[in-house]
Amino acid sequence: xxxxxxxxxxxxxxxxxxxxxxxxxxxxxxxxxxxxxxxxxxxxxxxxxxxxxxxxxxxxxxxxxxxxxxxxxxxxxxxxxxxxxxxxxxxxxxxxxxxxxxxxxxxxxxxxxxxxxxxxxxxxxxxxxxxxxxxxxxxxxxxxxxxxxxxxxxxxxxxxxxxxxxxxxxxxxxxxxxxxxxxxxxxxxxxxxxxxxxxxxxxxxxxxxxxxxxxxxxxxxxxxxxxxxxxxxxxxxxxxxxxxxxxxxxxxxxxxxxxxxxxxxxxxxxxxxxxxxxxxxxxxxxxxxxxxxxxxxxxxxxxxxxxxxxxxxxxxxxxxxxxxxxxxxxxxxxxxxxxxxxxxxxxxxxxxxxxxxxxxxxxxxxxxxxxxxxxxxxxxxxxxxxxxxxxxxxxxxxxxxxxxxxxxxxxxxxxxxxxxxxxxxxxxxxxxxxxxxxxxxxxxxxxx
Amino acid sequence: xxxxxxxxxxxxxxxxxxxxxxxxxxxxxxxxxxxxxxxxxxxxxxxxxxxxxxxxxxxxxxxxxxxxxxxxxxxxxxxxxxxxxxxxxxxxxxxxxxxxxxxxxxxxxxxxxxxxxxxxxxxxxxxxxxxxxxxxxxxxxxxxxxxxxxxxxxxxxxxxxxxxxxxxxxxxxxxxxxxxxxxxxxxxxxxxxxxxxxxxxxxxxxxxxxxxxxxxxxxxxxxxxxxxxxxxxxxxxxxxxxxxxxxxxxxxxxxxxxxxxxxxxxxxxxxxxxxxxxxxxxxxxxxxxxxxxxxxxxxxxxxxxxxxxxxxxxxxxxxxxxxxxxxxxxxxxxxxxxxxxxxxxxxxxxxxxxxxxxxxxxxxxxxxxxxxxxxxxxxxxxxxxxxxxxxxxxxxxxxxxxxxxxxxxxxxxxxxxxxxxxxxxxxxxxxxxxxxxxxxxxxxxxxxxxxxxxxxxxxxxxxxxxxxxxxxxxxxxxxxxxxxxxxxxxxxxxxxxxxxxxxxxxxxxxxxxxxxxxxxxxxxxx
Numbered sequence: 006x007x008x009x010x011x012x013x014x015x016x017x018x019x020x021x022x023x024x025x026x027x028x029x030x031x032x033x034x035x036x037x038x039x040x041x042x043x044x045x046x047x048x049x050x051x052x053x054x055x056x057x058x059x060x061x062x063x064x065x066x067x068x069x070x071x072x073x074x075x076x077x078x079x080x081x082x083x084x085x086x087x088x089x090x091x092x093x094x095x096x097x098x099x100x101x102x103x104x105x106x107x108x109x110x111x112x113x114x115x116x117x118x119x120x121x122x123x124x125x126x127x128x129x130x131x132x133x134x135x136x137x138x139x140x141x142x143x144x145x146x147x148x149x150x151x152x153x154x155x156x157x158x159x160x161x162x163x164x165x166x167x168x169x170x171x172x173x174x175x176x177x178x179x180x181x182x183x184x185x186x187x188x189x190x191x192x193x194x195x196x197x198x199x200x201x202x203x204x205x206x207x208x209x210x211x212x213x214x215x216x217x218x219x220x221x222x223x224x225x226x227x228x229x230x231x232x233x234x235x236x237x238x239x240x241x242x243x244x245x246x247x248x249x250x251x252x253x254x255x256x257x258x259x260x261x262x263x264x265x266x267x268x269x270x271x272x273x274x275x276x277x278x279x280x281x282x283x284x285x286x287x288x289x290x291x292x293x294x295x296x297x298x299x300x301x302x303x304x305x306x307x308x309x310x311x312x313x314x315x316x317x318x319x320x321x322x323x324x325x326x327x328x329x330x331x332x333x334x335x336x337x338x339x340x341x342x343x344x345x346x347x348x349x350x351x352x353x354x355x356x357x358x359x360x361x362x363x364x365x366x367x368x369x370x371x372x373x374x375x376x377x378x379x380x381x382x383x384x385x386x387x388x389x390x391x392x393x394x395x396x397x398x399x400x401x402x403x404x405x406x407x408x409x410x411x412x413x414x415x416x417x418x419x420x421x422x423x424x425x426x427x428x429x430x431x432x433x434x435x436x437x438x439x440x441x442x443x444x445x446x447x448x449x450x451x452x453x
Numbered sequence: 454x455x456x457x458x459x460x461x462x463x464x465x466x467x468x469x470x471x472x473x474x475x476x477x478x479x480x481x482x483x484x485x486x487x488x489x490x491x492x493x494x495x496x497x498x499x500x501x502x503x504x505x506x507x508x509x510x511x512x513x514x515x516x517x518x519x520x521x522x523x524x525x526x527x528x529x530x531x532x533x534x535x536x537x538x539x540x541x542x543x544x545x546x547x548x549x550x551x552x553x554x555x556x557x558x559x560x561x562x563x564x565x566x567x568x569x570x571x572x573x574x575x576x577x578x579x580x581x582x583x584x585x586x587x588x589x590x591x592x593x594x595x596x597x598x599x600x601x602x603x604x605x606x607x608x609x610x611x612x613x614x615x616x617x618x619x620x621x622x623x624x625x626x627x628x629x630x631x632x633x634x635x636x637x638x639x640x641x642x643x644x645x646x647x648x649x650x651x652x653x654x655x656x657x658x659x660x661x662x663x664x665x666x667x668x669x670x671x672x673x674x675x676x677x678x679x680x681x682x683x684x685x686x687x688x689x690x691x692x693x694x695x696x697x698x699x700x701x702x703x704x705x706x707x708x709x710x711x712x713x714x715x716x717x718x719x720x721x722x723x724x725x726x727x728x729x730x731x732x733x734x735x736x737x738x739x740x741x742x743x744x745x746x747x748x749x750x751x752x753x754x755x756x757x758x759x760x761x762x763x764x765x766x767x768x769x770x771x772x773x774x775x776x777x778x779x780x781x782x783x784x785x786x787x788x789x790x791x792x793x794x795x796x797x798x799x800x801x802x803x804x805x806x807x808x809x810x811x812x813x814x815x816x817x818x819x820x821x822x823x824x825x826x827x828x829x830x831x832x833x834x835x836x837x838x839x840x841x842x843x844x845x846x847x848x849x850x851x852x853x854x855x856x857x858x859x860x861x862x863x864x865x866x867x868x869x870x871x872x873x874x875x876x877x878x879x880x881x882x883x884x885x886x887x888x889x890x891x892x893x894x895x896x897x898x899x900x901x902x903x904x905x906x907x908x909x910x911x912x913x914x915x916x917x918x919x920x921x922x923x924x925x926x927x928x929x930x931x932x933x934x935x936x937x938x939x940x941x942x943x944x945x946x947x948x949x950x951x952x953x954x955x956x957x958x959x960x961x962x963x964x965x966x967x968x969x970x971x972x973x974x975x976x977x978x979x
Contacts, residue, residue: 006832008561010917013807013838019846019918023862028838031845032733032861034702039738047603050829053565058821064574066589068582075580080810087502091571092619094757097548098541101562103894104759105544108957109950110889112543114758116744118790120491123967127523133966135534139761140617142810167603170810177806181629181661221517250512252519265810274579275590276811277615278761290963298759306945306953315960321655326664331655334616334749338757348491351527354500360507368515384514406583414581421793435504 006050016364044161052383068411070273072285074441076369078389078432079414080141080152080168080243082268084358085436090270090345094338099285104298104337108313109305114337117410118300121344128347129240129262133291135337136298136314138281141265142171145211145241146178147296147330148263149186149281152209152237154294154329156180159184160207164199165191166216168243169419176213191420193218193391193428194382200230201387207234209261213241214254217419218382219389221251228258245282246434246438249359261285270346271339280339295319296330361435362388367444369433372446378453381427389432391416396453398429404452410445485951486539491526492968500527522539524970543951544758545894550562551916555866555897556650556698556907558728558750560840563827566753566820575819580811584789590815591781591788598765598781598820604833606737607767611776613813620745620764621656621692623777623808627743627768628690628719629660630775630805640689640718646675648699653692653723662689669903673699673859673868675709684716694723694978698901699859700844700866700909702916710740719743719772727751728840728913729865729949733835740767748753752821752858763817778807839914840865843921847910850925854932858904864911871906879935881906883943890949891927 010279013018016028020065025031032040070083077083094100098113101402105111105118125134138144149161161179163172163186176186188198199210204425210231215221228238240254242264254262266280267273285291293316301315303332323326350358374381378395398415416428433442480487508915512518526535545552570576578587598610611627614620615963625643632640643657647666654664667977670676674697691713696702703709710720722736722744728751736744748763749755768776779792782800790812791797797804828836848857848867856872871881885895885908897909912921933943947954 006562006828006835008827009835009839009914010830011842011914015918016839016842019842020886023842023849028842031838031841031864032702032730034704034863035730036704036707036739037735038707041733041735044737044830044834045603047600047830047833048826050832051826056565056823057569059826060569060593060819061572061574063589063593064572067574067578067593068586069573069577070579070925071573071577075579079581081577081579081581083577085502087530088502089534093534093537093541095567096541097756098544098546100567101547101558101559102756102758103542103552103554103559103756106590107545107889107895108955109952110543110545111758111870111885112951113540114544116488116540116543116555116787117537119966119968123490123492124525126967127525130523135757139619140810143615143619170807172813173807174809175776177626177808178659180806181626182659183661185571185728214728220513220931223517225779240597248523251514252517253523256805258804271578273579275575275578275587275815277809277814278763278816287865287966292966295805299964299966301960301966303956305955309952311952311955313955313957313960315957315966321651323651325651326654326658328655328658331622331652331659332619333618333652334747334760334762337759337872338755338759339761340759345533346700347525348528348536349501349530349533350525351500352497352514352522353505354502354524354527355523355525356509357500357504358502360489360512361504363512363514364508364510367510372610385515385517387514387939403583403585406586411579411582411586418581418792421795427935 010277018415020059039114043056052393073409075285075411076413076431076433076445077411079419079430080170080265080432081273082244082432083273083433083436084268085245086270086272086346089344092344093345099338099341105314108311112311113284115300116438117341117344117356119302119312121340122300124344124347125282125284129284130253131262131285134282135295136300137340138283138297138332140277140279140281140337141243141263142174144263144281144283145171146175148239149175149179149209149211151294151296152239152261153184155290156208156235156237158206158208160200160208162187162210164212165189165197166218167211167213167241167367168217171241178422183251191222194220194384200227203234203236205234207236209237209239211239213243215244215247215387215389218391219386220383221385221387224254224257224259234328239263244388246314246359251387252361266343270342278336280336280343292316293319294329297332297335356436362433365437366390366433369431369445372442376450376453388434389430392431394427394429394453397426401452403430405448408448411446412445424437456891473809482723483541488536488539490529491536494526496526496528499529501530501533509942522542523550528737550892551895551912551920552774553896553912554894555911557897558911558913559756560753560913562753562913565827566823569823570816570819575815591790593822594781595783595788597818599768601824602766604731605737605744605767606735609766609768609773609776611766613779613809614745614764614766615809615814616760617745617747617764618652618656619808620766621723622650622659624721624743624745625656625660626805628721628774629771631772632689633778642687643689643928644680644683644691646693646926648903649692649694650723650725657692673701674703675705677705679882680709681712683713686717688716688718690719690721692721692723696726696864699868701859701904702864706739721770724961725750726865729837731832731837733837741753742772745765748821749815753824754817754820761814761817763814774802775805778804779812817908833881836914843912843914843916847912847919847925851928854929866909866911868904869908870904873932877935878940879943881908883946884931884935886946886954887931887943889947890912893927895923
């Protein structure tokens with residue numbers, strides 16, 4: 006077996022040193038009834054060639070995003086990732102290291118985390134950020150719990166235009182925590198009137214921008230209304246690239262900003278691993294209540310600058326049942342991919358990438374909504390918009406796939422049974438070519 | 454003086470005094486390069502990514518368009534390569550040396566797995582593509598689920614949890630849902646051994662439970678009398694790691710399972726240490742109701758400096774129907790993802806909810822599948838046996854010079870405490886830092902909490918006998934040095950790492966969590 010270095014001679018010599026006759030003796034504490042004769046009922050070991058053949062065959066049953074004109078979004082977006090990103094994250098020193106609990110031999114990971122936290126703070130217009138969460142949806146749930154701890158209140162209001170998976174993950178996380186969560190009604194192309202009537206005892210209001218239908222919003226009036234009632238505004242994004250062109254949530258008054266970072270450096274990955282971004286105000290009460298790991302600056306015994314994981318008295322391995330969250334492992338390697346890609350982009354690259362995505366989406370929206378019977382539902386958007394079709398959108402998506410076009414997400418897949426059967430959510434990015442747009446337009450005309 | 458054939462001195466002309474010239478002008482030290490933060494380069498007008506030129510059409514964002522800059526520096530590709538390669542060299546890694554972190558299973562990460570995970574049909578696929586276009590992805594999830602259920606002899610596995618702690622949450626929420634369905638919501642007490650991972654109590658609390666600690670007996674296992682004394686009709690579950698965090702198999706595990714079931718509670722098993730028994734013992738045969746895997750431990754998906762993990766969670770027949778959304782099913786000849794509650798109910802399920810957007814850590818599934826196919830049933834069993842053998846070999850070699858915490862054999866990790874350092878002036882922390890100077894990553898220290906100054910060593914099956922011998926020789930020499938009074942070797946350690954010992958207290962007392970431009974403070978003052 007190519008991964009096991011011990012030889013039979015080694016094993017015999019080692020058993021001898023231990024002072025037992027056989028390896029079975031090492032398992033003597035296992036109850037007799039639970040001891041297996043032989044092996045479990047699964048195939049025997051395989052060579053690299055055999056495994057590669059088997060998994061490649063399986064992978065070919067999927068249509069990948071690069072094989073077809075691709076316009077699927079709704080929480081995960083296909084963007085170009087420079088080749089150097091994947092090369093760097095496969096360096097052994099990053100790929101095969103553990104959580105940096107021994108800082109003297111983990112400065113590589115720790116400095117990149119410190120840079121990551123700074124970049125996330127700058128991107129969101131916030132003061133501080135943590136070292137990542139699993140993904141955007143769990144970051145959203147954790148933000149609601151954090152807001153409840155900060156305000157010492159136990160109610161939250163979720164915008165109806167928050168990605169339904171994010172809303173569901175938040176409900177699940179809060180389910181047994183005595184937190185009452187109110188879901189506003191969804192409003193494609195607009196925004197539920199979340200700011201109008203915020204009760205006095207609400208910990209936070211949660212608003213996604215751009216929302217799940219693609220519509221963009223001014224968060225400032227919502228922040229103002231929330232703050233008047235002593236509630237926090239949690240701003241959510243699923244498309245990090247939108248911040249390349251849009252006002253930051255921090256500038257619009259958000260108190261906590263969470264989102265999915267997958268667009269930068271990570272890729273689609275069929276939904277995971279992704280990387281959750283989490284930023285907030287630099288206030289003692291906020292920092293104390295943050296979930297997840299934090300890298301911080303310090304000095305070594307010679308007074309030289311270095312980095313460590315810090316403020317871990319919030320965390321489960323120290324605080325146990327009083328921890329701010331049970332999270333341990335986060336998205337380490339994905340934060341590295343994210344921070345490398347962001348360092349390559351810089352302000353100018355990010356803005357260009359965002360501008361191209363926006364332009365392609367605008368052109369596509371114009372062309373598709375010019376088709377007879379098709380109506381553009383979202384009037385202001387970044388790179389994602391919603392169309393009302395004269396037919397069932399789920400059927401249209403299947404028919405488009407048969408024509409080799411991956412043409413978006415039917416809203417009914419996210420809001421089953423809510424009467425959105427004719428709505429199609431479409432995303433475009435800088436990766437879409439003119440011929441992709443032509444193909445989509447032509448295929449949609451044929452299908453409708 | 455020795456000269457080579459070109460007449461150049463082949464040995465230093467003189468040996469400088471120790472301590473002289475221990476600084477350099479550049480801040481670098483040979484291959485250890487000083488590397489500033491990217492923000493300190495102040496390169497705001499540069500990018501390492503080329504794009505086509507935007508057409509320059511007016512945006513449709515109106516007043517929501519940002520006019521100011523974010524302040525994100527950009528690097529050209531050569532600058533970025535150098536920055537991240539230089540930083541990488543300040544990290545220890547499995548590919549560099551033995552990584553004996555107990556409870557973490559730092560085994561070799563096969564590169565075939567990386568290649569398989571990067572097949573475009575797995576990595577470049579969107580989770581919300583039409584289901585007809587992702588049949589291979591669903592099939593892989595279904596196949597991995599089959600392996601995990603077979604290895605545990607359990608009827609169901611929830612695939613979506615994102616890491617071990619998320620899997621714990623999944624299992625404990627299923628238990629909470631089952632209790633609620635039985636009309637026994639009053640059961641809120643969860644029994645947790647004092648040796649448990651911190652995630653166990655943190656998770657229990659997130660499910661609305663509270664924790665009651667069970668003490669360890671003198672043999673490092675659950676104190677059965679104390680455990681039985683805590684059973685009652687308010688008990689929801691026991692959370693038990695097996696093998697436990699002392700590296701010992703809970704030999705009374707079936708009696709524990711029977712007792713908790715008889716008392717009306719459920720048995721959650723923390724699967725962090727599954728590498729000791731994978732392919733050799735099936736938790737379903739031990740009476741377990743729920744157990745998470747750490748695919749990033751047992752099945753070799755890389756730890757990546759702190760993630761991503763993946764925590765599929767097997768559930769017993771009593772809990773199966775409460776498994777979270779979404780899940781894949783075989784529907785005739787094709788595969789299907791059940792994504793909403795109505796569809797799940799039609800399948801007879803009562804999911805407690807959805808834990809995450811999309812379907813879990815596909816990239817980790819692919820890697821774990823590649824690992825499992827490579828090993829097969831025979832290789833997985835052999836891997837566990839070698840992991841246990843390696844740990845026992847370390848125990849046998851070091852127990853006379855260090856202090857073993859509990860008598861007898863161990864499973865896949867060997868636990869020592871600091872009694873052998875008594876009166877030496879050397880702490881567990883000092884001992885660990887001295888290991889860094891010897892070229893090793895320290896073992897897990899000060900965990901589990903049940904012994905004083907714990908040192909938990911898990912070598913995994915990836916180490917050769919020669920590697921273990923070198924490691925044991927080194928630890929033996931260190932232990933003897935400590936006893937011989939070479940205190941400074943330890944208290945001044947590490948001396949040969951990229952940094953000296955870092956001040957963690959200062960980091961926590963005066964938190965600096967991001968870079969800020971020095972000039973910003975001046976501007977704020979104005």
